[in-house]
Each structure stands twice: as C-alpha cells, then as structure tokens.
Amino acid sequence: MVLLDLADLPERSTITVDYDDPCAPRVAVVRDGERTVLSDATAVWWRRPQAPTLDSITDMDVLGFTHGEWFEALNGVYQLLGCPWLNDPIRNEIASRKTVQLQVAAELGLRVPRTLMTSDADAAVQFARREGFGNVIYKTFASTHQVWRETRLLRPEDLSMFDSLRYAPVIFQEHIPAVADVRVTVVGDRVFPLEIDARGSDYQVDFRVDMAHADTRAATLPDDVEKRLRRLMDRFELGYGAIDLRRTPDGDYVFLEINPAGEFLFAEYHGGFPVTDAVADWLCSPT
Numbered sequence: 001m002v003l004l005d006l007a008d009l010p011e012r013s014t015i016t017v018d019y020d021d022p023c024a025p026r027v028a029v030v031r032d033g034e035r036t037v038l039s040d041a042t043a044v045w046w047r048r049p050q051a052p053t054l055d056s057i058t059d060m061d062v063l064g065f066t067h068g069e070w071f072e073a074l075n076g077v078y079q080l081l082g083c084p085w086l087n088d089p090i091r092n093e094i095a096s097r098k099t100v101q102l103q104v105a106a107e108l109g110l111r112v113p114r115t116l117m118t119s120d121a122d123a124a125v126q127f128a129r130r131e132g133f134g135n136v137i138y139k140t141f142a143s144t145h146q147v148w149r150e151t152r153l154l155r156p157e158d159l160s161m162f163d164s165l166r167y168a169p170v171i172f173q174e175h176i177p178a179v180a181d182v183r184v185t186v187v188g189d190r191v192f193p194l195e196i197d198a199r200g201s202d203y204q205v206d207f208r209v210d211m212a213h214a215d216t217r218a219a220t221l222p223d224d225v226e227k228r229l230r231r232l233m234d235r236f237e238l239g240y241g242a243i244d245l246r247r248t249p250d251g252d253y254v255f256l257e258i259n260p261a262g263e264f265l266f267a268e269y270h271g272g273f274p275v276t277d278a279v280a281d282w283l284c285s286p287t
C-alpha cells in the first residue's frame with residue numbers, strides 16, 4: 001500500500017508518465033528517493049486530495065499556469081489507472097454537486113425539501129415569504145478550510161443582507177423538523193445508518209455545532225429508503241458515499257445531500273460500525 005499525498009509535489013516528490021509502451025503508459029512517483037509504480041495498483045482509495053504545494057511561486061500568472069499544468073497532468077494520470085477506484089475522481093466530482101443531487105434523489109422517489117438556490121435577492125424574498133419565516137433555513141454549497149458556516153434559520157432581519165446574495169449564491173430550504181438526523185455511510189453494498197438526535201443540544205438547526213450533547217445510535221432504515229439510497233449510489237456510480245437525511249416526527253425520511261468523500265470516523269465511533277474495515281475490504285476485493 002502506498003500513500004500518495006499530492007501536497008508533497010513538487011518539492012518532495014516527482015511524477016513521471018513513461019510512454020515506452022504507448023498502449024500501457026507507466027506512471028511512477030518518486031518520493032524521498034523511493035520509487036512507486038502507480039500503474040501497478042490494483043485499487044485506489046481517493047479522498048479529498050490536496051493540490052501540489054506551489055506557495056513558492058509569487059507571480060500570479062506563473063502560478064495560474066503552473067497550477068493548470070499540474071491539474072491537466074494529474075487528472076490525466078487518474079484516467080490512466082484503470083483499476084477500481086473508491087471513488088473514481090470524475091464520478092466523485094459529478095456526484096458532489098448539491099444542485100444535481102436533489103434532482104436525482106427526487107427522481108428516485110426520495111423526499112427532498114422544497115428548495116431555492118439563488119443569487120437573486122427578489123427570488124429569495126419570494127421564497128421566504130411563501131414558506132414563511134421560521135420555516136426556512138439557509139446554507140452553503142460547500143465550505144472551505146478557512147470558512148465554515150452552519151445551517152441557519154432565516155429571520156426577517158436577514159432580509160437586509162439579501163443584496164449581497166449576488167456575490168455568492170445561497171441554498172434556501174424548507175426547514176424539515178426532525179426527531180433525528182440520519183447519517184448513512186455506504187461502502188459498496190454495506191449500509192451503516194447512524195441517527196443523531198440533536199434535540200437536547202445547544203443548537204438544533206445543525207447537529208454538527210453541538211455534537212457533544214446530541215444522542216447518537218446505530219439505526220436501521222426502512223427497506224424502501226435503503227433501496228432508493230442504493231439506487232442513488234448506482235446512479236452516481238459511487239462505491240462510497242455519506243448521505244445526510246432527516247427523519248421527521250411522521251417517520252418520513254428526507255434527503256439532504258450525499259458527500260461522496262464524506263468523513264466516516266465519527267459514524268464508526270458513535271455507531272460502532274466497522275466502516276474502516278469495510279473500506280479496506282472493498283479495496284482488497286472491489287465490488
């Protein structure tokens with residue numbers, strides 16, 4: 001097994017694609033003098049790769065160019081490794097968009113919240129009025145290392161900020177009251193549903209804020225929900241996915257999102273699930 005950290009590029013490691021046999025190019029990485037032939041890999045675990053470390057380049061044009069060259073080279077390399085990937089980078093990329101996730105989930109018969117994604121203040125106001133204040137949450141498409149924002153309930157005074165929507169679109173959604181959030185970690189054909197009941201925590205709109213005071217338990221999903229989640233995985237051609245649902249007081253399950261590279265150690269810890277083993281098993285005999 002080899003750990004390939006792309007942030008070791010360009011200083012600590014190098015990468016080479018040799019077309020000596022053009023039908024079977026050989027991809028090799030040298031790190032600290034040690035050479036590994038990546039094209040010999042039998043499976044790849046792909047998880048949130050970092051970009052090459054290009055901090056020493058100060059000219060913005062050169063930086064853009066260099067970044068682009070690495071992007072092209074590395075993305076091409078991924079396609080050359082024909083073994084099974086957990087997950088394949090292109091499929092991972094396609095599946096990571098919340099915009100399309102909701103549509104696919106709805107098509108598969110999963111309930112999704114009424115939603116508006118917009119950079120248009122007027123459209124956002126209309127949505128908020130229609131749903132009613134107190135019944136609308138807003139959230140980000142994604143967070144960065146530097147900026148993380150929890151899901152928030154929309155208040156009437158937030159309308160004064162709507163002009164700045166045009167600088168970054170926001171996801172507005174019907175607030176789904178729930179008895180529990182459900183994080184479903186899927187590895188191949190194994191499904192690990194963890195319930196997180198944040199009703200006793202300090203922040204009930206987003207369980208991640210005060211996880212320490214939330215109740216967690218391993219759960220089971222109704223057959224039809226599980227079947228639809230498996231179809232979702234198939235549709236996006238993912239081997240791994242961490243799905244967020246909410247279980248309502250009526251026993252409905254509402255789909256929020258799928259994280260194709262979502263973390264799983266907290267589900268393993270709180271649910272007692274063998275997720276790490278499942279990932280290792282998959283990589284040893286990919287399904």
Ligand SMILES: Nc1ncnc2c1ncn2[C@@H]1O[C@H](COP(=O)(O)OP(=O)(O)O)[C@@H](O)[C@H]1O
Pocket residue numbers: 113137139140141142151173174175176177181205206207208244246256257
């Ligand atoms: N429509 C909603 N109704 C109620 N709670 C929500 C809603 N959307 C998100 N949340 C809460 O916020 C959390 C984070 O939202 P999520 O859609 O999973 O986005 P992300 O994890 O990418 O920030 C959810 O796990 C849930 O606790």
Ligand SMILES: [Mg+2]
Pocket residue numbers: 244257
């Ligand atoms: Mg989430």
